[in-house]
Every structure is written in structure tokens, then in C-alpha cells.
Amino acid sequence: xxxxxxxxxxxxxxxxxxAKSGMVGQNVWRxxxxxxxxxxxxxxxxxxxxxxxxxAWDEIxxxxxxxxxxxxxxxxxxxxxxxxxxxx
Amino acid sequence: MTYLxxxxxxxxxxxxxxxxxxxxxxxxxxxxxDMSGSMxxxxxxxxxxxxxxxxxxxxxxxxxxxxxxxxxxxxSFALFCPTGKPERLGAxxxxxxxxxFVKIADDTGIRFIMVSDGYPNDSEDTLxxxxxxxxxxxxxxxxxxxxxxxxxxxxxLAQATGGQFYKSKEIGLLAEPIxxxxxx
Numbered sequence: 495x496x497x498x499x500x501x502x503x504x505x506x507x508x509x510x511x512x513a514k515s516g517m518v519g520q521n522v523w524r525x526x527x528x529x530x531x532x533x534x535x536x537x538x539x540x541x542x543x544x545x546x547x548x549x550a551w552d553e554i555x556x557x558x559x560x561x562x563x564x565x566x567x568x569x570x571x572x573x574x575x576x577x578x579x580x581x582x
Numbered sequence: 583m584t585y586l587x588x589x590x591x592x593x594x595x596x597x598x599x600x601x602x603x604x605x606x607x608x609x610x611x612x613x614x615x616d617m618s619g620s621m622x623x624x625x626x627x628x629x630x631x632x633x634x635x636x637x638x639x640x641x642x643x644x645x646x647x648x649x650x651x652x653x654x655x656x657x658s659f660a661l662f663c664p665t666g667k668p669e670r671l672g673a674x675x676x677x678x679x680x681x682x683f684v685k686i687a688d689d690t691g692i693r694f695i696m697v698s699d700g701y702p703n704d705s706e707d708t709l710x711x712x713x714x715x716x717x718x719x720x721x722x723x724x725x726x727x728x729x730x731x732x733x734x735x736x737x738x739l740a741q742a743t744g745g746q747f748y749k750s751k752e753i754g755l756l757a758e759p760i761x762x763x764x765x766x
Contacts, residue, residue, distance in 0.1 A: 500691055501607060507687035508606025511652070511662040515602070 529564040529573075530554055587641045589648035590666025602664060609692055610650040611764060614680045615640065615756070616698035617671040618657035623699075625726060626754035632699055632724065633670050635754030641666060642757050647764070652692075656680035677702040677739075681711045681719075689716040695763060696739065697756050699725030700732040708735075709742050718745035722759045 533550040536543055554562040560575040586593040595605045615636055626635035644651050644666045655661045655668035658676050660683035663669060675698060684694060694717055702708045712719055721736035733749060740747040748759035 504607055504609070504687070504690040504692065505603050507690055507692075508603035508609070510686050511606065512602035512664070515662040515664050 529562055585665060585667060587644050587666025589644035589646070589651075590664060591649060591652060592664040592666070594649040595664070605649060606652065608649045609652045610647070611693040611695055611760070612652045612654060612684055612687060613640065613643075613756075613760065614654045614656055614660070614684065614694065614696045615668050616657070616675055616700065617655040617668050618675045618700070619672045620675070620700050620725070621670070622672070627752050630754070632754045636697070636724070636756060637667055639755060639757040640668060643760060646761075646766075654680065654684060656683070660684070675700055675702050676704075677708040678704055678711050681708065681715070685711075685715070692717070693763070694719045694745075695722060695760055696720070696736065697722045697724055697760075698732060698736060699723070699753070701735055705735055705738075709739060712739055712742050715743055717743075719743040720745040720747070720763045722748045722750060722756055722763075724750045724754050724756050726753055 531550075531552045531554060532548060534543075534545045535547040535549060536545040538544075556562070556575055558575075562573060563576050564571050564573045586596070591602060591605050591609070594608075595602045598605065617633065617636070621632040621636065624631045626632050630638075640651070640653055644653075651666075653663040653666055653668050655663050655671055656676065656679060657671035658673040658679065659671070660680045661669055661671065662683075677696065677698070680696070687694075694715070696719055698721075719739060719742075721740040723733045723736045725732050727733065737747045739745075746763060748762060750756055750759055
């Protein structure tokens with residue numbers, strides 16, 4: 495789903511709006527479908543790192559220039575490497 | 583208990599068990615509805631306030647187009663309303679704030695429809711921000727004729743981005759023009 499650039503940007507917009515609406519906590523929380531190297535600010539609380547601010551979010555790429563996308567499938571997650579051409 | 587409009591993003595989210603961001607993938611249009619102080623005027627059909635009429639018309643739209651409409655209320659600030667019911671915010675008409683709020687959804691294939699009954703706080707700045715959008719911005723005027731230059735401004739705003747302008751048949755009746763914009 496998020497290997498499509500348009501859908502990915504649409505998803506990010508929805509993620510941003512839902513964070514602003516405060517609805518994330520009112521519903522059953524589901525992790526974002528995006529993955530990457532995240533630089534975040536926050537603090538450790540009871541063995542967990544609680545993020546207060548995401549400063550940067552970079553793609554993870556392999557030596558072929560493909561981008562990692564991942565999503566949940568039941569209790570486990572699935573990872574795929576997608577050609578970077580679709581993001582340009 | 584939170585009131586959920588039938589067909590709103592939050593209702594669809596709760597029914598499907600998906601996240602709001604996933605539900606958002608099916609959105610076709612973001613309706614930015616002016617909920618400033620002037621919307622309290624009781625001059626909509628049946629003596630209803632513009633607030634009440636806008637809420638009722640938006641509910642009708644979401645009933646007919648479940649999961650397709652994202653509602654953003656704005657006045658001096660903007661607010662995402664996934665329940666489908668725009669908050670009555672009062673205060674002024676800051677369209678710059680509203681456009682900056684939805685900018686993240688620009689160029690994603692989602693249609694922007696700005697609905698207002700009046701003139702913005704800063705018309706030139708609003709046009710300047712609008713011109714930075716890659717997507718077209720359609721506009722709907724729902725106020726009374728001749729009271730402010732709101733109608734003229736919304737026409738200019740639509741023109742600035744290549745969007746379309748509509749005027750509601752009567753005060754507050756926003757559903758019909760939006761349906762026309764969506765090709766219904």
C-alpha cells in the first residue's frame with residue numbers, strides 16, 4: 495500500500511491530522527505503517543522510550559538503492575524492499 | 583460520549599478496526615469550514631444559525647459519502663474534526679492558518695474545498711499561501727450577499743489556484759455546491 499508514493503503521502507497526512515486530533519489515544523492504537531531511521535526526543539519511562547517529538551525520519555535503503563517498507567500482518571510484521579524509482 | 587456523524591472518518595475507523603491514518607487513505611475531499619463568530623447569525627433557512635446549518639449539511643454529505651470527506655473547522659485556528667461535526671470555534675476568519683494546517687495533504691490527490699460566509703483576516707496573505715499549493719482549491723460562499731466582500735474574495739481564491747467557485751442557493755446550504763464539485 496505505502497509503496498505507492500501518492501498513497502504514502504496521503505497516509506502521512508492522515509497520520510499528522512490524527513495526531514493533532516488527539517484521537518490516537520481514544521481508539522485502539524495501531525503503529526504507523528511507515529518505517530525508517532527515526533531521530534526523536536523523549537524520555538525513558540518504566541523501561542520504555544516515550545517519544546515527545548520526532549526530529550527526523552529517514553528512509554532505510556539497501557545497496558541497490560531500494561527502500562524498506564514494512565507493515566503488520568497478524569501478530570508479525572512483513573518487510574519488503576521497493577525500488578526507489580517510485581518515490582522520485 | 584462523543585457524537586459520531588454516520589459516515590465520518592472516526593465512525594468508519596471504529597467500525598473497521600483500522601487506524602485513522604489508514605481510513606484517511608480513502609478520503610476524496612477535505613472540507614475546510616469556517617466556524618468563526620459570524621456563523622452564529624440566525625439567518626439560515628428556518629431561522630437556524632449558520633453553524634447549525636453547516637453541521638447538518640456536512641452530516642448529510644458524510645452520510646451519502648462515507649469515509650470520503652475529512653472535516654476541518656477553522657476560525658482563528660484550525661481543527662481536524664474526525665467525528666464529522668465541526669466545532670463551533672467563534673473568533674475570526676484566519677484562512678492562512680487553515681491553509682497552513684492542511685498543507686501536508688497538498689498534492690496527494692485530495693480535493694480542497696474552502697467554505698466560508700465572510701472575508702478573511704488577511705486576504706493577500708491567504709492568496710499568497712494558496713498559490714504555493716499544487717492542488718486546486720475550490721471555494722463555496724455560504725453567507726448573505728452584499729454584507730462583506732467574502733463572495734468576491736472566495737472567487738479570487740478559487741481563481742488563484744485554478745479551482746472552481748460556487749455560491750450556495752441559500753445561506754449555509756453547503757451540501758449541494760460540494761456535491762457539484764465532486765461531480766455528483
